[in-house]
Amino acid sequence: MTSGKSRRRVTPRLIVAAAGLAYRAAPATAVAQALLAIVAGATPVAVGVLTKLVVDRLVGPGGGPVATLIGLAIGLAVAGVAVATLPHVLRYLEAEWRRRVVVRAQADLYAAIDRLPGLGRLENPAFRDHLNIADEAARYSPIAVASGGLDLLRGVVTVAGFAGTLALLNPWMVGLLVLAAIPTAKAELRLSRQRAELMWQLSPTQRRHFFYADLLTGLAAAKEIRLFNLGDLFGQRMINELRALNKANRRMDRKDVLVQAGLAVAGAVVAGAGLVWAILAVRGGRLSVGDVTIFIAAVAGVQGAVSTGISRVADAHEALLRFTHYREVLTTPPDLDLPTDPAPVPPLSGGVELRDVWFRYSDEHPWVLRGVDLTIPQGRTVALVGLNGAGKSTVVKLLTRFYDPTRGSLHWDGIDYRQLDVAQLRDRIGATFQDFMSYDLSAAENIGLGDTDLLDDTERIVTAARQSGVHDALTALPHGYATQLTRTFADPADRDDVSTGVLLSGGQWQRLALARSFLRAGRDLLILDEPSAGLDAEAEADLHQRLRGLREGRTTLLISHRLGTIRDADHIVVLRDGVIAEQGSHDELLAAQGAYARLFRLQAAGYQPVPS
Numbered sequence: 373m374t375s376g377k378s379r380r381r382v383t384p385r386l387i388v389a390a391a392g393l394a395y396r397a398a399p400a401t402a403v404a405q406a407l408l409a410i411v412a413g414a415t416p417v418a419v420g421v422l423t424k425l426v427v428d429r430l431v432g433p434g435g436g437p438v439a440t441l442i443g444l445a446i447g448l449a450v451a452g453v454a455v456a457t458l459p460h461v462l463r464y465l466e467a468e469w470r471r472r473v474v475v476r477a478q479a480d481l482y483a484a485i486d487r488l489p490g491l492g493r494l495e496n497p498a499f500r501d502h503l504n505i506a507d508e509a510a511r512y513s514p515i516a517v518a519s520g521g522l523d524l525l526r527g528v529v530t531v532a533g534f535a536g537t538l539a540l541l542n543p544w545m546v547g548l549l550v551l552a553a554i555p556t557a558k559a560e561l562r563l564s565r566q567r568a569e570l571m572w573q574l575s576p577t578q579r580r581h582f583f584y585a586d587l588l589t590g591l592a593a594a595k596e597i598r599l600f601n602l603g604d605l606f607g608q609r610m611i612n613e614l615r616a617l618n619k620a621n622r623r624m625d626r627k628d629v630l631v632q633a634g635l636a637v638a639g640a641v642v643a644g645a646g647l648v649w650a651i652l653a654v655r656g657g658r659l660s661v662g663d664v665t666i667f668i669a670a671v672a673g674v675q676g677a678v679s680t681g682i683s684r685v686a687d688a689h690e691a692l693l694r695f696t697h698y699r700e701v702l703t704t705p706p707d708l709d710l711p712t713d714p715a716p717v718p719p720l721s722g723g724v725e726l727r728d729v730w731f732r733y734s735d736e737h738p739w740v741l742r743g744v745d746l747t748i749p750q751g752r753t754v755a756l757v758g759l760n761g762a763g764k765s766t767v768v769k770l771l772t773r774f775y776d777p778t779r780g781s782l783h784w785d786g787i788d789y790r791q792l793d794v795a796q797l798r799d800r801i802g803a804t805f806q807d808f809m810s811y812d813l814s815a816a817e818n819i820g821l822g823d824t825d826l827l828d829d830t831e832r833i834v835t836a837a838r839q840s841g842v843h844d845a846l847t848a849l850p851h852g853y854a855t856q857l858t859r860t861f862a863d864p865a866d867r868d869d870v871s872t873g874v875l876l877s878g879g880q881w882q883r884l885a886l887a888r889s890f891l892r893a894g895r896d897l898l899i900l901d902e903p904s905a906g907l908d909a910e911a912e913a914d915l916h917q918r919l920r921g922l923r924e925g926r927t928t929l930l931i932s933h934r935l936g937t938i939r940d941a942d943h944i945v946v947l948r949d950g951v952i953a954e955q956g957s958h959d960e961l962l963a964a965q966g967a968y969a970r971l972f973r974l975q976a977a978g979y980q981p982v983p984s
């Protein structure tokens with residue numbers, strides 16, 4: 373991962389990547405834009421030349437034939453129509469082009485994120501900053517680069533058209549205009565680099581600002597914010613972040629305005645000097661009145677084209693610097709060491725093993741697992757217990773290969789996880805995570821997402837819901853399984869119809885998440901991390917009764933703090949501070965009088981009648 377401090381550079385490759393993306397998204401529009409840019413660049417030159425010819429004929433001796441004058445006037449009118457209409461046509465085409473580019477750029481960006489096999493990158497704050505800027509860059513950069521390039525083309529046509537005329541009238545003026553453009557270009561490019569760097573530096577502030585804004589408007593924190601009266605505190609913090617952003621942007625804007633004003637004054641001085649020379653030249657008989665009109669048009673045209681061109685190039689430069697973040701995401705290597713020729717994952721016949729597994733989330737983090745040896749034999753249920761932070765969910769994340777162990781290895785029927793096809797491996801696993809998702813979708817979809825092939829298979833979805841005990845609750849909903857479990861997407865017309873979206877209770881959501889993994893019934897390994905944490909005592913007993921039936925003959929890893937629910941597991945493993953403290957059957961562990969026995973008795977005592 374490129375560090376935030378490394379200097380970002382615009383390379384020809386980067387320009388080709390951005391412009392290529394814009395071209396591929398809409399080739400016909402790109403070609404039409406290029407042709408129109410040439411016409412738009414030539415039009416001011418045509419107007420200047422035609423005006424000179426008309427003026428020279430009007431003030432010159434005789435004036436020439438009227439038909440020629442009328443012809444010139446018609447030519448001027450046509451050029452005027454082009455000047456008036458071209459910007460609108462170009463704006464429409466650019467908007468259409470932008471829409472297509474955004475679709476393509478976002479599709480590529482989100483596909484790249486989806487290709488990341490692990491969780492490591494997504495948890496990395498620097499990568500998250502890249503992502504935020506990349507998302508914006510996907511929307512603006514390719515089109516800014518492409519349209520900047522076209523504006524440059526248009527400017528070059530205008531400058532080339534006028535430069536010849538100007539060179540005939542006053543070659544020094546051409547040199548002066550070119551010289552004046554050099555500091556402008558340098559200053560604009562420096563500003564664009566500073567703006568892009570500022571954006572990168574401010575991304576953590578921006579993220580905190582979004583975080584507080586989301587907290588204040590979202591539903592997740594609404595209860596605590598109201599009860600603990602956190603609105604003021606979070607609101608103040610959000611405003612402080614916004615003020616910090618504003619302060620930095622204001623400083624940048626001031627620098628910008630000073631530089632721009634300085635450049636405008638320099639431009640005006642050059643144009644003024646040219647005008648004085650032209651007037652004196654007419655007085656001295658070296659120029660005609662028509663020459664002065666085209667001189668003025670040429671100076672204004674060249675200055676306008678150069679300054680627009682430079683500022684669009686500077687915009688494109690800034691957009692390209694942002695586009696480096698987009699490229700960074702698109703070209704980021706996988707966060708897992710994937711084999712070039714992965715082995716197919718066979719149906720589990722032996723078991724899954726962790727061999728001397730050491731793990732920490734990064735070099736800066738402490739060890740979470742320290743030499744864990746654990747086997748989940750095929751067809752058996754292994755329960756994993758331990759205090760908070762012992763590393764249980766981390767074992768789950770290794771088994772599903774969201775991370776690779778820092779040392780040691782995991783094996784599927786003896787094959788090292790690192791040699792396996794990761795998608796196939798996950799396809800053989802069903803899991804309910806401790807922090808399962810509640811999707812703002814219909815009840816049926818919330819279950820069907822467990823296996824998208826079955827998204828429309830009502831029978832299988834209902835079976836899974838019955839197995840997790842949520843079927844009755846779902847059929848009682850206003851639209852049964854089709855009921856939306858959110859009100860977020862209600863159409864404006866349906867906003868007042870409560871049946872269009874229903875919110876479930878925590879325990880019902882938990883059963884729904886379980887149904888999602890039960891839909892993966894045929895999978896080889898079932899992982900249940902705290903499957904009954906949100907359930908009441910009756911529901912918990914009912915669920916574990918169901919789970920017993922479902923686990924029969926299936927390879928299962930079950931994690932639970934309620935030891936009563938795992939006592940009938942084939943094997944119980946107690947994890948403490950990242951090492952296996954003890955293991956065995958429930959009876960063996962009770963007899964061993966160790967940590968498990970102490971925890972079990974502690975929990976059992978809570979259910980004893982209080983002595984009177």
Ligand SMILES: Nc1ncnc2c1ncn2[C@@H]1O[C@H](COP(=O)(O)OP(=O)(O)OP(=O)(O)O)[C@@H](O)[C@H]1O
Pocket residue numbers: 495733737740758759760761762763764765766767806
């Ligand atoms: N993404 C992460 N980045 C850094 N540290 C993490 C991350 N996830 C977990 N940890 C740390 O790893 C340790 C083990 O966490 P883990 O979630 O595996 O524990 P657990 O046994 O499942 O706990 P609980 O019973 O509370 O669910 C904790 O100290 C936790 O802070």
